[in-house]
Amino acid sequence: MFYSLGKYILLLRLSFRKxxxxxxxxxxxxxxxxxxxxxxxxIIAIISVFIGAATTIQVAFQLSSPLVSMSIAGKIARDSTILEFSPTISALVLAGRVGSSIASQIGTMxxxxxxxxxxxxxxxxxxxxISPKIIASMTMIPLLVIISIxxxxTGGYIACLVSGDITPDDYLIGVRDGFDGLTIQVALVKAVVFGFIIASICAYQxxxxxxxxxxxGQSSTRGVVYSCVMILFADLVITRIML
Structure with a gap:
């Protein structure tokens, strides 16, 4: 284990030489x-729209009580999307698409x-x-996460229009209510760290x-699996530290 960690660190040092x-x-x-x-x-656009819509419908179902304002569903869906769904699920999807490509490309070479x-x-x-892949991942994945959010x-708003479980006005009130910029900062920090994890681990494999x-093929599979595990671990650590 320590031998592999040493090789990983050495490879990163070589990657960022002048x-x-x-x-x-x-x-x-x-x-x-x-x-x-x-x-x-x-793929990020498709996943984001459907996850946003599904999250909003499920929150509306769980809050189906006359004592609870339905605008809360918009607030919960917003924070869940920003803090967890967009950065983490996007990173897991990108680990499969980008990570496997990096590992198989370098492995074939x-x-x-x-x-x-x-x-x-x-x-x-x-x-x-390796270094161009790491730099590109740490730059583009945060941009993809912003688009995903x-x-x-938007997918939640579309679900409100289609399903009628929540009125669009209530949803928009909830989305605007009590917005905290810290949630965006947490999402972007996660995205940068996830980008580094995906590119570096898959390149190493x-x-x-x-x-x-x-x-x-085995290296590509290991790269994706290890990346997904480390993404979930980093997600827990960053959430605990920043929130």
Whole structure:
């Protein structure tokens, strides 16, 4: 365990060494940003709208009492979406989409000896392959979380229009009532940490792959599983510290 942790830390140190040619690394960061951000926008949008709608309907069902103002459902749905659903569920989905892609891409380069070729040419392979992915993940995942929050709240409003369990006016009153900017800060901190976890763990699994196609698939699976576990653990720690 400690040996693996040492290799992980060493790989991160190598990844963030001073680049040989900044323009090459910058171009790679931009390419990864497009791949992670634009490529994940569709799945994040669909998930966010449906989760926001489902959350609002379930909260309305649980608060079906004449003694409780239905505007509270909007407030609960808003805070749940901002604090938990958008950052955490988005990160778990992105661990499957982005993380598996990172692990399989780097793992394939390892087993086909492309990484060895980079090192022979004097290129810092961890820096060229891993640091752009980490930087892009820590930049784009918070943006995706902001979009997810917006669409999640919008999905709740759509559910109010369609189901009629809560009037749209009550929902909007609840969304605006008692808003605390700290919840947005917590969501963004979670998103940055989750982005680092996904990219670094999956890159580590891919970089130390050995064997053939079967081992690449196993590394990809391990990367996704370990990332999901660490995301849930980090979610608990950040929530406890910041709230």
């Amino acid at each position: 680049p040989e040619k900044f323009s090459v690394y910058w171009a790679e960061v931009m390419r990864e940003m497009v791949s992670i951000g634009v490529g994940s926008l569709g 390892r087993v086909t000896e492309q990484i060895d070729a980079l090192e022979i040419m004097g290129v810092n392979a961890p820096g060229y392959l 917006t669409l999640g709240i 891919g970089f130390y792959t050995s064997g053939g196609a079967l081992e690449v």
